[in-house]
Amino acid sequence: MTYVRKVRTASGAVAVQVARKHRGRVEIIEHLGSAHTDAELGVLLARARRIVDGEQGVLDLEVSTRIARVDEVADWRPEPERTAAASVAPAGRTLGTSSRLLYDVLGAVYDRLGFDEVGDTVFRDLVIARIVEPTSKADSARVLDDLGADTVSYKTIQRHLAAAVTRDYRNIVATRCFARAATSGDLSLILYDVTTLYFEAEKEDDLRKVGYSKERRVDPQIVVGLLVDRTGFPLEIGCFEGNTAETTTIVPIVRRFQQRHGLDDTEMVVAADAGMLSASNLTDLDAAGVKFIVGSRVTKAPGDLASHFHWHGDLFTDGQIIDTITPRHGRSTVNNVRTRAEPVWDPATHPNGWRAVWQYSRKRAVRDAQTLNLQEARARAVIDGTKPAKATRFVTVTTKGRRLDTASIERARSLIGLKGYVSNLPVSVMDSRDIIAKYHDLWHVEQSFRMSKTDLRARPMFHRTRDAIEAHLTIVFAALAVAREVQDHTGLAIGNVVKQLRPLRTSTIVINGATESFPPQIPAAQQRILADLGFVGY
Incomplete structure (x- = not known):
C-alpha cells in the first residue's frame, strides 16, 4: 500500500516521503523534501497526495481531511537538540500568476470538438489566444504567457501558420465541424452570408483589392463567405478577391461543402439573403441539387403579385401570405392577371419560373x-x-x-410591409410558413459574423500573402466553432465567459525548494459555467 509518510529529521524539520509497505518493510518511493513551517509542510503534502492518488492535474490543497502542522509530528530528539536553532529555509515567493483555468477550459472544448486531430499544439494555442484576446500573431505570445501556456518564438508561429496551409488544417477542422453538426446539430438547413475583411495596406495585389464596402472604406479587402448550420455553428469558410461580387460566392462555397463531405447526391436546403438573388446563382444551385430559400427584393413584388394588385389593389391583411411564381429571367412572363387564383409553382409545368412566397406584416x-x-x-x-x-x-x-x-x-x-422569398422547394415538400420560418434563421449566420468581427476580431488583417490569409481564416474558423460551442452550452456570449473566467488566476510559488501551482477558488457563478461545459478537474 502506498501512503504519505511524515518523519522528523535530525535538524528538527519534517521530511515528507511517499512510501510503500512491502513484506513488512517500508520502502521509500520518493523523498519530497523537508518542511520547517506549516506552509512548507502543506506544499509537500499536496505534492505527495498527487503522487499517491495518481493525479496529473493541477494541485488542489483542499483534498486533505484536516490541516497538518509541523508541531504535530513526533519529535524524538533530546530536549537540548530540540531547542537548538535549526536552519530555516527562505521564505516562500510567488513566481507568477496565470489564467490557466480559462486556457484549460477552452482547450478542453477544442479537443472535445475533435480539433486535436490537427496534432499541432501551436495552432491550438493560436486558436485559444484568438478567443481570449484577439491580437496580432506577434503579440499572441504575451496572451499565451498570461494564460500559463508554453510560449514559442514568432518564427515558430510563422512555420506553423505555413503548416496550416500545406497540411490542410481547414479540411480537418471542417470535417470535425460537420461531424459535430451531424450528431448534435441540424443539417436540414444550411445558412450562408458574406462579409468583407479589410487590410492595413496601401496597395492592392492579386487577392487584396478595393471593392464594394458597406462601410465605404477604400482599403484593400477580401470577400469572405461563411456557411453555418441553423444554430450558427460554422461548417465552411472561403475567401475571394476583394472586388468579387457577393452573388458569385455562394455556389463555389456550397459546392466545396458538398464535395468535402460527399454530399453531391444529397438534397440540402440553403438559405441566403437577397444579396444572393441572381438568375445564374439560382440556376447553378438548382443544377447542383441544392434546394434554396433566398430573400427577394421588394421591387419584384409588382410583377410577382400582379394578379393580387389587379383584383385587390394594394390592400393586405396582417400576416397574409401569397404563394405564387416569380420569373427566372427578367424577360419571362409567368403570371396571368386574368386569373384571380395565384398559380401553384411546379418545376415541370413552370420551367421559366421559381416559387415566390410573399408575406405582409403590419408591424413591418x-x-x-x-x-x-x-x-x-x-x-x-x-x-x-x-x-x-x-x-x-x-x-x-x-x-x-x-x-x-x-x-x-x-x-x-404601395409595397410597404411586404417581404418576399424565392425558392425551388415545391409546396408538396414545404409549405409557405415553413419557407418563411427557415429563412428567418439567417440571423444565426449574421450573429456568427458579428462574433468573428467583434469577439474574435477577424479584421483588420495584417497578412500579405494568400497562404497567410488562408491560415488566419482557418484560425478564425476554428475559434468561431469553439466560441459557438461554449455559447451553446452556457447560454452566455463568449466574451462574457472570458470576462468571468480570466480573472480566476492560478498562482505558482516556490517554497522550501519546491515549485508548485495552486488553482483559484472558484465562485458559484463560475462553477456553473464549468459544469455547463462538463469541465472537471479544478
Whole structure:
C-alpha cells in the first residue's frame, strides 16, 4: 500500500516521503523534501497526495481531511537538540500568476470538438489566444504567457501558420465541424452570408483589392463567405478577391461543402439573403441539387403579385401570405392577371419560373413607412437646397434641375410591409410558413459574423500573402466553432465567459525548494459555467 509518510529529521524539520509497505518493510518511493513551517509542510503534502492518488492535474490543497502542522509530528530528539536553532529555509515567493483555468477550459472544448486531430499544439494555442484576446500573431505570445501556456518564438508561429496551409488544417477542422453538426446539430438547413475583411495596406495585389464596402472604406479587402448550420455553428469558410461580387460566392462555397463531405447526391436546403438573388446563382444551385430559400427584393413584388394588385389593389391583411411564381429571367412572363387564383409553382409545368412566397406584416409596414417618410423628407431637403446634393432616393435630375419623383414614392408606399422569398422547394415538400420560418434563421449566420468581427476580431488583417490569409481564416474558423460551442452550452456570449473566467488566476510559488501551482477558488457563478461545459478537474 502506498501512503504519505511524515518523519522528523535530525535538524528538527519534517521530511515528507511517499512510501510503500512491502513484506513488512517500508520502502521509500520518493523523498519530497523537508518542511520547517506549516506552509512548507502543506506544499509537500499536496505534492505527495498527487503522487499517491495518481493525479496529473493541477494541485488542489483542499483534498486533505484536516490541516497538518509541523508541531504535530513526533519529535524524538533530546530536549537540548530540540531547542537548538535549526536552519530555516527562505521564505516562500510567488513566481507568477496565470489564467490557466480559462486556457484549460477552452482547450478542453477544442479537443472535445475533435480539433486535436490537427496534432499541432501551436495552432491550438493560436486558436485559444484568438478567443481570449484577439491580437496580432506577434503579440499572441504575451496572451499565451498570461494564460500559463508554453510560449514559442514568432518564427515558430510563422512555420506553423505555413503548416496550416500545406497540411490542410481547414479540411480537418471542417470535417470535425460537420461531424459535430451531424450528431448534435441540424443539417436540414444550411445558412450562408458574406462579409468583407479589410487590410492595413496601401496597395492592392492579386487577392487584396478595393471593392464594394458597406462601410465605404477604400482599403484593400477580401470577400469572405461563411456557411453555418441553423444554430450558427460554422461548417465552411472561403475567401475571394476583394472586388468579387457577393452573388458569385455562394455556389463555389456550397459546392466545396458538398464535395468535402460527399454530399453531391444529397438534397440540402440553403438559405441566403437577397444579396444572393441572381438568375445564374439560382440556376447553378438548382443544377447542383441544392434546394434554396433566398430573400427577394421588394421591387419584384409588382410583377410577382400582379394578379393580387389587379383584383385587390394594394390592400393586405396582417400576416397574409401569397404563394405564387416569380420569373427566372427578367424577360419571362409567368403570371396571368386574368386569373384571380395565384398559380401553384411546379418545376415541370413552370420551367421559366421559381416559387415566390410573399408575406405582409403590419408591424413591418409601420417600420417601412417611417423609413420611407425619412427618405422623402431628405429628398425634399435636397431639392430645396437645405441638404447637400448627392445621390438621394426619390430625387430625379433633369435639364431643368432636381424634382421629386412622386411616382416612385407612391409605388414604394404601395409595397410597404411586404417581404418576399424565392425558392425551388415545391409546396408538396414545404409549405409557405415553413419557407418563411427557415429563412428567418439567417440571423444565426449574421450573429456568427458579428462574433468573428467583434469577439474574435477577424479584421483588420495584417497578412500579405494568400497562404497567410488562408491560415488566419482557418484560425478564425476554428475559434468561431469553439466560441459557438461554449455559447451553446452556457447560454452566455463568449466574451462574457472570458470576462468571468480570466480573472480566476492560478498562482505558482516556490517554497522550501519546491515549485508548485495552486488553482483559484472558484465562485458559484463560475462553477456553473464549468459544469455547463462538463469541465472537471479544478
